Amino acid sequence: MTENHQTGDSPVAVVVLAAGAGTRMKSATQKTLHAIGGRTLLSHSLHAADALHPDAVVAVVGHGRDQVGPAALAVGEDLTAPLSIAVQENQNGTGDAVAVGMTALEGFEGTVIVTNADVPLLTGDTLAALLAAHTEVPTAVTVLTMRLDDPFGYGRIIRNEAGEVTHIAEQKDATDAELLVDEVNSGVFAFDAAVLRDALTRLTTDNTQGERYITDVLGIARDDGHPVRAHIAEDPRELAGVNDRVQLAAAGAELNRRTVEAAMRGGATVVDPATTWIDVEVTVGQDVTILPGTQLKGRTVIADNVTVGPDTTLVNMEIGEGSTVVRTHGIDSIIGPRADVGPFTYLRPGTVLGEEGKLGGFVEAKNATIGRGSKVPHLTYVGDATIGEYSNIGASSVFVNYDGVNKHHTTVGDHVRTGSDTMFIAPVTVGDGAYSGAGTVIKDDVPAGALVVSGGHQRNIEGWVEKKRPGSPAADAARAAREKDAG
Ligand code: UD1
Ligand code: CA
Secondary structure (H helix, E strand, C coil): CCCCCCCCCCCEEEEEEECCCCHHHCCCCCHHHCEECCEEHHHHHHHHHHCCCCCEEEEEEECEHHHHHHHHHHHHCCCCCCEEEEECCCCCCHHHHHHHHHHHHCCCCCEEEEEECCCCCCCHHHHHHHHHHHHHCCCCEEEEEEECCCCCCCCEEEECCCCCEEEEECCCCCCHHHHCCCEEEEEEEEEEHHHHHHHHCCCCCCCCCCCCCCCHHHHHHHHCCCCEEEEECCCHHHHCCCCCHHHHHHHHHHHHHHHHHHHHHCCCEECCHHHCEECCCCEECCCCEECCCEEEECCCEECCCCEECCCEEEECCEECCCCEECCEEEECCEECCCCEECCCEEECCCCEECCCCEEEEEEEEEEEEECCCCEEEEEEEEEEEEECCCCECCCCCEEECECCCCECCEEECCCCEECCCCEEECCEEECCCCEECCCCEECCCECCCCEECCCCCCCCCCCHHHHHCCCCHHHHHHHHHHHHHHC
C-alpha cells in the first residue's frame, strides 16, 4: 500500500457506515441518497474521507443496498482513494457494521477511521485533525467528541477523575449521573487496526438495544491497557446528523452558508446570502455579482466580472467573463464572454452562445450554437440550430425543428438579418448575409445575399365580416366604423 495520506507515517483506511434504514426520512429514496449542496449525503461523507488521501475507503451498505451500493461506486469514480463496498446483511449495530467493514481491509495495519454517511457537514480538515491527534502520541482509540447544550440521544463520554476517557454510555443504557454529561460521541473514531480487530471479536449484545456497539471498543481497549483518548471537535455544527427532512434542510442551509461565504471570500458580491444557493462543486470567479434569488447548481462555472440574477437558476452552466445573465433558467449550456442573456430566457441543454452574443426576453434555445456577436433578442425558439457570427434573428421567430417524428437542423450563416416572425422549417440553410421579410416561412435553402419573402401579396376582401358574420360584435363594430366614415 502507498503512504499518501496527509498526516502520520502509518497507512490510513476509512470505513463509512451507510447500512442504516433511515426510516424517519419517510422516503422511497434511501436516506444517504438525499442531496444537499448538489451531492448526496453519502457523496459528502465519501469526499470528506477521500480528502485524507487514505489508502482505502470502505462503504458499509445494508438497507437499500441496491440503491446505495451502485451510488457509492459511482462516487468512487471521482475519488482518488480506491473504494470498496462491504455488505452488512442484518443491522446488528454499529460494532457489527464496523466488523463487516473490516472484512474489506484484511491484512491492513495502521489507522482505521470510522465515519457515518449521514453526517454530511463533516470536513476533511476535521478528519485530518482527528488523525493528527490520534497519531501524534501513540493512541489505540481516539473518539471525536463534541459538547452539546442538549446531549439527548447521543452516547455520553465518561471520564474518570483524572479526566481520562473510560467508556461511552449510550442514552438508553446510561445512569442518571452519566446522562448529565454534555460531552458526546459524534460517531467518528480513529482506531489502531490491530486493537480494533481484536476488540470487535469481543463485543457483546449485552445492552438495552441488544446490538453490538462500536462504542464498547473504547472500554475493551482501555481494559486491555491501551491508551484511549477523546478529541473535541472545534465546530459541533459539522457533526450534525441527518435523520429526517427537517435536519436535511438545516444541514443544507448550513452547507450553503459555507459555500456562499467561500464565494464572497473569493471576491464575489452576494447581495442576499439568504436567497443565494451555491452547490459545493460550483466555481465562482472574482468581482462576480450575484443578485437575490439565484441558484448555482451542479458543476456551474462563473468566470470573473459576471453579473447573475436576480431570480436565476443555472445548472451545469459555463458563464464567460463579463457576461450578464438576468432572470434566466439555464441547464448544461455555455454562455460566452461579454454576452447578454435575459430577462426570462430558457437555455436548455446544448446551447452555446458565442462571445458578445445575446439571447433576450422570452427566448428559448436548445442544442443550438449561436456565433460571436449574434443576437436573438425577442420571443423566439431556437432549437437544433447553428447560427453564424453577427447575425440577427427577428422577433417572434421559430426554428421549426420537429416534424412530428424527427428533429431537423437549421443552419444560418454570418451577418444574416431575418425579419420578425420568420419560420425556419428545418432542415434548411440560410446563406451568409441573407435577409428575410417579416412573416417569411423559409422551407427551402436561401442563397447567400438573397432576400427571401413568402406568402404572396396582401389581399383585403372588403365587407367580408358584415357579410359572413352578421350580428357578431365584430360586424357591429365594422358597421359603426363604416357609418362614421360615411359621416
Ligand atoms: C450512535 C452511537 C452514539 C453516538 C451517535 C452519534 C453507537 C452504539 N452509538 O448512536 O454513541 O452518539 O451514533 O450519531 O454506536 N449503522 C449501520 N449498521 C448498523 C447500525 C448502524 O451501518 O447495524 C450505521 C447507521 O446507518 C448510521 C450509524 O451507523 O450511519 C449510526 O447508527 P445509529 O443507529 O444511528 O446510532 P445512534 O443510535 O445514533
Ligand atoms: Ca444516528
